[in-house]
Amino acid sequence: MALGVKSRRVLARLLQAVPTIFGILVVCFLLTRALPGDPAAYFAGDMADEASIEQVRKNLGLDQPMPMQFVTYVGDLLQGDLGVAISTGQTVAQELAKRLPASLELTLAALLLSLVIAIPLGVLAATRPNSWVDHLCRFLVTAGVSLPTFFTGLALLYVFYYLLGWAPPPMGRLDMMFLAPETVTGFYTIDSLIAGDWALFKASLAQMALPVITLALFTLAPIARMTRAAMLQTLASDYVRTARAAGLSSRRVLIDYAFRNALLPVVTTLGMVFSFVLGANVLVEKVFAWPGIGSFAVEALVVSDYAAVQGFVLSMALLFVSLNLLIDLIYTLIDPRVSEEE
Amino acid sequence: MNVPLLDVQRLSVDFNTRKGVIRAIDSVSLSVAKGETLGIVGESGSGKSVTSYAVMKILDRAGKITSGKIIYGGMALQKIPESDMRDIRGREISMIFQNPRAALNPIRKIGQQVADVLIQHNQATRAEARGKAIEMLQAVKIADAEKRFDAYPFELSGGMCQRVVIAIALACKPQLLIADEPTTGLDVTTQKAVMDLIVELTARFNMSTILITHDLGLAAAYCDRLMVMEKGRVVEQNPSTVLFQSPQKEYTRQLLQATPRRDSNVRDLLPKELLDKTDPLPESSPPGPPLLTVSHLKKSFGKPGSENHHLAVRDLSFSIRQGESLGLVGESGCGKSTTSAMVMRLLDTTEGQIEFLGEDIARIPASQFSSHPLRGKLQMVFQDPTDSLNPRWSAERSIEDPLIHLAKDLGKAERKARVLELASLVGLPHNLLGRYPHQLSGGQKARVGIARAVALNPQLLILDEPTAALDVSVQAVVLNLLEDLKHQLGMSYLFISHDLNVVRLLCDRIIVMQKGQIVEEGNARLIMDQPKTDYTQSLLAAIPHPPTGEISTA
Numbered sequence: 054m055a056l057g058v059k060s061r062r063v064l065a066r067l068l069q070a071v072p073t074i075f076g077i078l079v080v081c082f083l084l085t086r087a088l089p090g091d092p093a094a095y096f097a098g099d100m101a102d103e104a105s106i107e108q109v110r111k112n113l114g115l116d117q118p119m120p121m122q123f124v125t126y127v128g129d130l131l132q133g134d135l136g137v138a139i140s141t142g143q144t145v146a147q148e149l150a151k152r153l154p155a156s157l158e159l160t161l162a163a164l165l166l167s168l169v170i171a172i173p174l175g176v177l178a179a180t181r182p183n184s185w186v187d188h189l190c191r192f193l194v195t196a197g198v199s200l201p202t203f204f205t206g207l208a209l210l211y212v213f214y215y216l217l218g219w220a221p222p223p224m225g226r227l228d229m230m231f232l233a234p235e236t237v238t239g240f241y242t243i244d245s246l247i248a249g250d251w252a253l254f255k256a257s258l259a260q261m262a263l264p265v266i267t268l269a270l271f272t273l274a275p276i277a278r279m280t281r282a283a284m285l286q287t288l289a290s291d292y293v294r295t296a297r298a299a300g301l302s303s304r305r306v307l308i309d310y311a312f313r314n315a316l317l318p319v320v321t322t323l324g325m326v327f328s329f330v331l332g333a334n335v336l337v338e339k340v341f342a343w344p345g346i347g348s349f350a351v352e353a354l355v356v357s358d359y360a361a362v363q364g365f366v367l368s369m370a371l372l373f374v375s376l377n378l379l380i381d382l383i384y385t386l387i388d389p390r391v392s393e394e395e
Numbered sequence: 396m397n398v399p400l401l402d403v404q405r406l407s408v409d410f411n412t413r414k415g416v417i418r419a420i421d422s423v424s425l426s427v428a429k430g431e432t433l434g435i436v437g438e439s440g441s442g443k444s445v446t447s448y449a450v451m452k453i454l455d456r457a458g459k460i461t462s463g464k465i466i467y468g469g470m471a472l473q474k475i476p477e478s479d480m481r482d483i484r485g486r487e488i489s490m491i492f493q494n495p496r497a498a499l500n501p502i503r504k505i506g507q508q509v510a511d512v513l514i515q516h517n518q519a520t521r522a523e524a525r526g527k528a529i530e531m532l533q534a535v536k537i538a539d540a541e542k543r544f545d546a547y548p549f550e551l552s553g554g555m556c557q558r559v560v561i562a563i564a565l566a567c568k569p570q571l572l573i574a575d576e577p578t579t580g581l582d583v584t585t586q587k588a589v590m591d592l593i594v595e596l597t598a599r600f601n602m603s604t605i606l607i608t609h610d611l612g613l614a615a616a617y618c619d620r621l622m623v624m625e626k627g628r629v630v631e632q633n634p635s636t637v638l639f640q641s642p643q644k645e646y647t648r649q650l651l652q653a654t655p656r657r658d659s660n661v662r663d664l665l666p667k668e669l670l671d672k673t674d675p676l677p678e679s680s681p682p683g684p685p686l687l688t689v690s691h692l693k694k695s696f697g698k699p700g701s702e703n704h705h706l707a708v709r710d711l712s713f714s715i716r717q718g719e720s721l722g723l724v725g726e727s728g729c730g731k732s733t734t735s736a737m738v739m740r741l742l743d744t745t746e747g748q749i750e751f752l753g754e755d756i757a758r759i760p761a762s763q764f765s766s767h768p769l770r771g772k773l774q775m776v777f778q779d780p781t782d783s784l785n786p787r788w789s790a791e792r793s794i795e796d797p798l799i800h801l802a803k804d805l806g807k808a809e810r811k812a813r814v815l816e817l818a819s820l821v822g823l824p825h826n827l828l829g830r831y832p833h834q835l836s837g838g839q840k841a842r843v844g845i846a847r848a849v850a851l852n853p854q855l856l857i858l859d860e861p862t863a864a865l866d867v868s869v870q871a872v873v874l875n876l877l878e879d880l881k882h883q884l885g886m887s888y889l890f891i892s893h894d895l896n897v898v899r900l901l902c903d904r905i906i907v908m909q910k911g912q913i914v915e916e917g918n919a920r921l922i923m924d925q926p927k928t929d930y931t932q933s934l935l936a937a938i939p940h941p942p943t944g945e946i947s948t949a
Contacts, residue, residue, distance in 0.1 A: 182456075291497040297453050298492075299512045299563055300485030309511070310500050388502050389547045 066381060070374040074367075078130075081366040082123055085359045092357040096139050113139075126363070135367070136360030140353055145364035148349060153368060154239025155226055156338070156345035160330050162242075162261060163268035164323075171273045172319070175280025176312060179288060190277055197274030202333045206267040206340040213263060221259050223341040231256050264341045271333055272326045279322040283315035290314070316387055324380045328373065398469075399426040400603050401450070401488075401571055406463030408442075408449050419445040419458065420627040427571065432597075432604040434618030434635070436611055436650070438866035439837070442627035443607045447573045451490055452480050468570070486516045489564040491593075493576035495557035499548040505559045506532065506544030509566055516567045528566070535562045535592060553727075554585035561593065568600050575607045582726040582893055587937040590617055609866060611654045615639055616939035623647050653871040655896040657923065657940070661878050664871035664900075673875065677882045682903070683717030686887050687738070687855055692747035692757075694733050694911075707733040709911040711747070715855065720881065720888035722902035722919065724895055724934070730911040731891050735857050738889065739775055740764035752854065771801045771851035778860040780840035784832040790839075791828040794818070794846045801851055817846040820883075821876060838869035845876065849884060856881075858890045862897060874900055895938060899923050907931050 093110035094101070101109070110116050114125060129136065135145035178190035213220040221228055226241055231253055234244035242261070245253035287293060288311050296310045335347035342348075346365060353361030385391045405422040420442040427433045437443045448454045450465055452472065465472040467488065472480065484490075492498045500508055509531050510524035519527045525544065532540035535558040548556055557577060564572060574593060578586035594617060597604050608614050614621055615635045623630040623638070623646065631644045642648045649666045662676050692711040697704040708730040715721045723731045736742040738749055740761050749757040756769060764770055774797075777783035784793050791814055798810045805813065818825055821842045832840055841861065848856055858877070862870040878901060881888060892898045898905060898919070905922050907915040907930065915928045926932045 291492060291494060292500040294453065295490075295492060295498045295560065295563065296500070296511075298451055298484055298490040299515070299566075300481045300483070300489075301511055301515050302481065305511060305515065309503065314500070314502060390501065390549050 062385075063378065063382070066378050067374075070378075074370055074374065077366065077370045078127065078363075079123075081363055082126065085357070085362050086119065088354075088357050090357045092139070092359065095356055130367075135364040138353060138358055138361040138364070140356050140358045140361065145360050148361070149346065149364055149368055150239075152344060152346045152349050155343060156331075156334055156347060158240040158242065159261065159264055159268065159337070159343060159345060160327070160334060162265045163272060163330060164327065166265055166269040167273040167276055167326075168323075170269070171276035172280050175277045176284055176307070176315075178277070178281045179284030180307065182285075187281075190281060193270075194274045194278050197270050197272075197277075200270070201336075202267055202271050203336045203340055205270055206264065206337055209263050209267060210340070220263050221256075223263065224260075225342050225344050226257060226260055227253075228256055228260065264337050264343060267337050267340075268330055268333060272330055275322055275326050275329075276319065280315065280319050283318045284311060287311040287314045313387065317384070320380055320383050320387070324376060327376055331369065331372070399428050400431075400468060401425075401427045401605075402464075402466040403446075403450065404464040404466070406446070406449060406465060407461045408445055408454065409459050409461045410455075411457045411459070418627060420449070422463065423624070423627075423629055425622055425629070425632070427603045427605060429570075429603055430601055431620065432606060432618045434614035434621045435605060435607045435624060436609070436614045436621055437624035438609060438650075438868065440626065441624040443624050444575055445627075446624070447490065447575055447605065447607055451484060451488060451573065452477075453484075482516070485512050485564075485569065486567045487569050488571045488573065489567070489569045490573040490575065491557070491560045491564045491577050493579050495560050496548055496553055498560050499556055501548055503547075504545050505548060505551070506546075509559070509562050512563050512566045518567050528562075531562045531566050532559070534565070534596065535559070537562075552585075553581055554589060557581065557585075557589050558592065561589075561596070565596055565600065565602075569602065571603045571605070572597055573605045573607070576609070577606075578613070579609075583895075583937040584726060584933060586613075587939075590939075593617075610939070611650060611867070612939040623650065649868060653867040655894075655900055657896065657899075659900070661874050661900045665875060666868075669872070674879075676878070679882075679903070680718060682719040685714045686717045686719075686752065687889075688714040688748075688750040689734075689738065690748045690750070692734065692737065692749065693745045694730075694737060694742070695745045707911055708737070711908075711911070711913060713906055713913070713916070715887050715889060717854070717887055718881075718885055719904065720890055720902040722898035722905040723889060723891045723908060724893065724898055724905055725908035726893060726934075729908040731908050732859065733911075734908075735775075735859055735889065735891050739773065739857055740767075740770075766800075771797070772854045773857070774848040774851065774853040774855075775857045775859065776844050776848045776861045779864050780837060780844050781832060781864075783844055784840060786832050789829050789831055790818075790823070790835065790843045793843055794828075794850060797847060797850045813850070814846075817850055820849070820880070821846040836869075837865050838872060841865060841869070841873050842876070845873075845880070849880060849886070852884065853886060855887050855889065858888055858901075860892050860894075863892070863894070870897070877901060895923065895934060907934070 093106050093113060093115055096113075097106045097109040107116075114122060117125070133146070135149070137143070138145050138148050141148060174186070174190050174193070178187040181187060210220070210223055214222060227233060234241060234248045234250060234253055237244050237247050241257035242254060245257055293306060293310050296306045301310070334345060335351055337343065338345040338347040339351070346368070350362065350365040353365065403423065403425045405424055407421055407423075408419045410417045410419050423442070423446055425433065425446075435443045435446065445454070445458070448458070449460055450472070454460070460473055463473070467483070472483070499505065506525065506528045509528040510519070513519040513524050513527050514521060529540045529544055532543060537543050537555065537558055548559070551559070572593070577593065578589050581589065590613070593604070606614060606618055618635055620632065621635050621638045622632045623644070625646050631638065631642065631647050633643070638647065639651065642651055652666060653664045655664065660676065662670060662673065665673060690712045692708055693706065694708040695704060695706045711730075711734060713721065723734065725731050733742065737744050737757075740756055740759060743761045744757045747757060748755050751769060752772060754769065756764065759767055788796075794814050794817055795810055798805055798813060802810075814828070815825060818828055823839060823842045823846060827835065827839060835843065861877070862873050865873060874897070877888070880886065888901065890898055890902050902919045904917065905919045906913055907922070907928070909930050914930045915922060915926065922931060923935065926935055
């Protein structure tokens with residue numbers, strides 16, 4: 054094979070993910086079936102009689118035995134067919150394509166914001182123990198961990214929308230005055246910049262501000278905490294002592310010797326934090342009426358919309374697999390010892 | 396003497412700890428002339444490292460210079476700001492450390508780490524840094540330096556890493572090098588290579604050196620002048636030959652006495668007061684029938700045929716008789732630890748027999764041996780007395796542990812009585828039994844480890860570098876204890892060490908191992924005096940010897 058060592062490793066990692074994803078499919082399939090409630094009766098409507106409920110059941114394919122249903126599901130899936138979300142009437146693939154960017158825009162913006170704050174904060178707190186930066190760090194970490202997102206979301210709304218009137222009403226991704234930009238990435242902020250529409254960019258940013266801050270407060274805590282702890286450890290290490298004894302500038306000691314080594318646990322934490330945020334998304338999207346994937350999943354779950362729930366779980370699973378792969382790759386970039394191990 | 400290069404006057408350093416302020420060094424004065432080598436010798440806690448950190452001003456946050464002067468080339472270092480101090484570190488005074496592997500940034504190329512220093516002190520521009528760093532790596536005799544520039548510390552051996560640390564320290568040709576235990580943890584031959592390199596380079600660059608070590612032999616072999624420290628104070632300062640031949644202070648005399656020499660026996664190491672309280676060495680009885688017979692032992696790691704397949708032990712045969720002590724000597728990687736782990740049944744063999752008390756224990760899988768009746772007859776004392784004790788168990792609980800597992804017929808009260816008996820046997824005061832490892836000294840922890848090992852009256856004790864982590868004065872006491880216990884309990888020892896002088900004190904016979912094979916085997920004294928193979932000769936030659944001559948005991 055002409056493949057390089059790196060690309061072969063990436064391929065192997067992807068293959069490892071196949072059984073994981075299949076397992077997720079099975080579990081998710083069984084769990085949705087174990088939910089209480091009969092989707093056929095729900096979708097047939099309040100006035101339906103036995104015969105029409107049976108008809109709906111047949112249309113949904115729910116009269117088949119379970120193994121048959123699973124085979125049909127996997128077969129459709131392999132052809133790229135995720136089924137139809139009965140609650141909205143659109144295909145699941147369409148729904149996901151529309152809503153996933155909304156959720157991702159929120160999540161990534163929140164992660165970026167918390168990284169920009171948490172990492173410098175953690176580094177400063179570690180270099181100056183018991184200073185005001187350290188106390189600020191401790192305060193933010195405690196607050197971030199102990200305040201639930203729906204509470205911070207509501208509190209921020211109360212202060213900045215209701216009392217001060219600085220924030221726009223929590224009504225989704227854009228104020229009703231605006232039209233969505235032409236879809237390129239699906240992220241309104243980026244698409245509006247591509248279209249060169251400054252007013253639109255500002256409007257979408259304004260809509261995002263509060264939910265992003267809410268999520269960022271939540272993700273900031275573990276990242277800042279881990280950065281501080283990892284920095285304290287590397288700063289006390291023998292190689293930092295060697296670097297100091299060799300007279301290296303404090304910037305070089307801090308960045309190339311302490312921080313790069315401290316990054317390893319921080320990157321690991323980042324992967325975990327990303328999965329927390331996706332969970333927290335559901336609540337934040339509800340509070341801010343954000344048309345994301347989280348609110349879609351909750352609605353689908355309430356009415357036992359099997360195809361929609363399964364589509365949601367599958368997309369999440371794929372997201373996690375690619376995220377973990379990305380983190381492994383970053384790891385090999387930072388730490389030469391990792392690539393040596395195989 | 397003209398103006399010294401470094402002149403430290405009445406320097407004191409305090410550490411803020413949870414228990415209050417602790418004075419780490421108390422009014423220490425020393426001076427180093429241009430081109431001179433000063434040795435600072437002391438046991439752990441003597442303040443020798445703190446002194447050097449204070450000179451470099453790289454003390455921990457908790458440490459503070461409270462009084463005294465550090466004058467280097469006319470500058471008062473204790474007064475100058477941190478930014479100026481940074482220019483002095485690495486360019487004027489630099490330092491090398493113990494544990495070279497940890498002293499290098501694990502995720503930065505070694506050449507880059509050398510280049511960092513060159514660039515920092517304006518000795519090279521970014522463009523020429525690589526070339527100059529490679530020159531420096533060549534100067535410390537790293538083969539194939541061009542290629543090694545891109546290596547990471549984990550790809551190099553400990554000795555190689557120490558060469559890189561030396562390259563970093565000497566890159567800017569400083570005037571003074573402080574070497575803090577530079578060879579602790581390295582093999583004797585590597586130690587000699589590293590020390591010779593330091594001597595060669597410091598002579599070439601006309602540098603002064605401060606060598607900090609706990610090893611008097613090493614200090615004497617390489618230093619012009621020695622300074623002995625104890626508990627943060629200077630005990631004595633004298634030229635090496637004077638200090639060795641006529642030590643002025645009692646503490647110096649004890650240290651000298653406790654350092655094993657070629658001709659000393661185990662009782663010679665003890666200070667006079669202790670010696671008076673100890674019985675003379677018992678006559679050694681002729682060894683009995685074979686207790687352990689190892690034949691054609693092999694161990695390989697990795698899949699056969701694959702790239703990383705390697706034979707750690709290849710065809711090893713030896714035997715130990717009842718009441719005999721056998722020393723297993725060799726450098727790291729020679730297979731001595733693998734051998735002991737197989738004899739101890741912690742590791743499965745690839746091939747060969749291990750006959751112990753008439754039974755081939757190699758056939759018992761390692762996973763099942765822990766509950767085997769013979770397990771009680773075979774015990775081990777480990778290298779690190781701290782790490783080999785459970786930190787959450789009291790000394791009593793640790794000693795009791797083997798009794799709980801393997802002497803099931805003993806009742807609770809009988810077990811307690813046995814623990815007290817064992818504590819008396821190893822000289823551990825009974826009031827210390829309730830303490831946890833962190834509340835005990837190194838020597839006390841070593842005693843707990845020994846008491847635990849002899850609890851079940853074993854016939855064979857495997858001693859894996861049992862004194863390597865101890866100070867010499869404590870080592871002297873522990874070695875005597877082991878010698879006495881052997882006679883008292885009629886045990887045999889398999890003593891594993893890289894320190895030939897220590898092995899000789901306890902062992903009747905020695906096996907020298909290299910690359911998984913026996914190179915030489917025979918009577919301990921004969922091997923030490925007339926080694927037959929080149930390898931053994933090189934091992935012996937690498938041991939630093941203190942200047943010969945009687946220590947005056949007056």
